[in-house]
Amino acid sequence: MINTMKIHLVSGFLGSGKTTAIISASKALMAQGQKVGVITNDQGKYLVDTHFMRLNDIPAVEVNGGCFCCNYGDFNQSLEQITQEIKPDVVFAESVGSCADIVATVVKPLMEFKTAHEEDTTLTTFTDARLLKIYLEGGDLPFQDNVIYIFEQQIQEAGILVVNKVDLLADDVLGDLLDRTAQRFPEKQVLPLVSLTSESIIPWLESLQNTLQYASAPLKISYKIYGSGEQELAWYDARLRVETGSKPAVAWVQDFLGMVVQQISEQSIPVGHLKFLLSDGVHHQKISLVSGDDNPDLMIDQPEMWGPTIELTVNARVECSQEQIRQIFQNCLAESFDANKVKVTVLTEEAFHPGFPNPTYRFAKI
Numbered sequence: 001m002i003n004t005m006k007i008h009l010v011s012g013f014l015g016s017g018k019t020t021a022i023i024s025a026s027k028a029l030m031a032q033g034q035k036v037g038v039i040t041n042d043q044g045k046y047l048v049d050t051h052f053m054r055l056n057d058i059p060a061v062e063v064n065g066g067c068f069c070c071n072y073g074d075f076n077q078s079l080e081q082i083t084q085e086i087k088p089d090v091v092f093a094e095s096v097g098s099c100a101d102i103v104a105t106v107v108k109p110l111m112e113f114k115t116a117h118e119e120d121t122t123l124t125t126f127t128d129a130r131l132l133k134i135y136l137e138g139g140d141l142p143f144q145d146n147v148i149y150i151f152e153q154q155i156q157e158a159g160i161l162v163v164n165k166v167d168l169l170a171d172d173v174l175g176d177l178l179d180r181t182a183q184r185f186p187e188k189q190v191l192p193l194v195s196l197t198s199e200s201i202i203p204w205l206e207s208l209q210n211t212l213q214y215a216s217a218p219l220k221i222s223y224k225i226y227g228s229g230e231q232e233l234a235w236y237d238a239r240l241r242v243e244t245g246s247k248p249a250v251a252w253v254q255d256f257l258g259m260v261v262q263q264i265s266e267q268s269i270p271v272g273h274l275k276f277l278l279s280d281g282v283h284h285q286k287i288s289l290v291s292g293d294d295n296p297d298l299m300i301d302q303p304e305m306w307g308p309t310i311e312l313t314v315n316a317r318v319e320c321s322q323e324q325i326r327q328i329f330q331n332c333l334a335e336s337f338d339a340n341k342v343k344v345t346v347l348t349e350e351a352f353h354p355g356f357p358n359p360t361y362r363f364a365k366i
């Protein structure tokens with residue numbers, strides 16, 4: 001039995017800002033002297049998010065190869081590991097952005113097995129304000145219906161519903177969005193947020209102090225639609241080592257990112273989240289592209305400071321076939337390959353569709 005440790009489950013669609021919020025919140029709590037541990041989660045194995053957390057000095061363990069609900073045993077083991085190693089006051093657990101039904105498959109098992117107290121457990125769902133606006137206005141989200149179903153179900157089971165990235169909306173647009181959100185989800189605590197800094201994250205930390213912040217009723221969810229939605233998404237993960245030749249490694253990486261994004265756009269592939277993490281052992285930078293980013297900032301900071309060898313981790317979550325996304329990366333590698341310019345070694349590479357969700361436990365009693 002875990003006594004007083006807070007467990008904050010963080011759900012929400014791909015690219016909605018979960019990792020950014022957890023990093024900002026962890027930094028704010030650590031600055032107050034609290035101990036924080038993070039559990040990350042994904043269908044893939046080499047995760048930008050886990051690596052990025054650790055580069056930010058935030059202790060993180062990962063449940064990989066499937067979502068928390070389908071790997072409850074691994075989730076529980078990670079919780080035990082982090083409890084023993086760090087003795088945290090607070091644990092944040094970020095579920096993969098294509099996962100829903102967290103109340104029945106994670107929150108309820110935590111209670112049933114007396115791993116956590118109800119009053120110390122919260123569930124927040126993050127939404128990107130720009131996508132939520134389109135959704136609530138009845139516009140067309142850039143995904144197929146089954147994928148949109150996942151987005152809806154995640155919102156449906158939110159305890160705290162975070163309308164994130166509100167800095168990207170004009171004040172009157174935001175006011176209208178918050179009115180619509182409150183009308184549509186009158187039973188939820190709706191929290192407009194900017195997750196980017198340890199100052200702007202404070203309203204979320206304050207909300208987490210309240211207890212019972214999850215919708216206590218498990219979802220009435222169709223696994224057929226949810227599973228189909230997951231399978232319409234494709235994952236491409238790779239780790240590349242880029243070594244300077246006649247061209248600096250950083251310049252090659254910059255060109256490569258531009259080429260990948262251009263091909264994805266030319267093929268009109270809906271992007272859940274395209275994440276790149278660059279590291280030369282001293283410096284690091286995460287570069288992201290999500291739906292709604294009309295003018296994405298793909299620029300690498302201070303190109304002159306990067307060392308001669310850069311490791312590039314790629315996590316692409318898009319709506320197309322696994323062959324199509326793999327082909328794009330392979331085309332870009334082939335097109336940019338010139339042995340004189342740089343040496344590029346593909347350390348790992350895989351493309352796949354998430355498996356059909358099959359939870360370890362599901363406590364569906366209302």
Ligand SMILES: Nc1nc2c(ncn2[C@@H]2O[C@H](COP(=O)(O)OP(=O)(O)OP(=O)(O)O)[C@@H](O)[C@H]2O)c(=O)[nH]1
Pocket residue numbers: 012013014015016017018019020021049096097126164165166167168193194195196273287288289290317
């Ligand atoms: N402008 C703005 N950008 C934000 C905010 N929060 C997150 N972002 C950006 O949104 C992008 C995605 O953020 P992440 O935190 O990686 O999103 P995520 O939900 O963890 O994504 P997945 O793990 O892939 O599901 C990044 O470019 C962030 O910088 C915010 O409050 N304002």
Ligand SMILES: [Mg+2]
Pocket residue numbers: 018019020049094
């Ligand atoms: Mg994340």
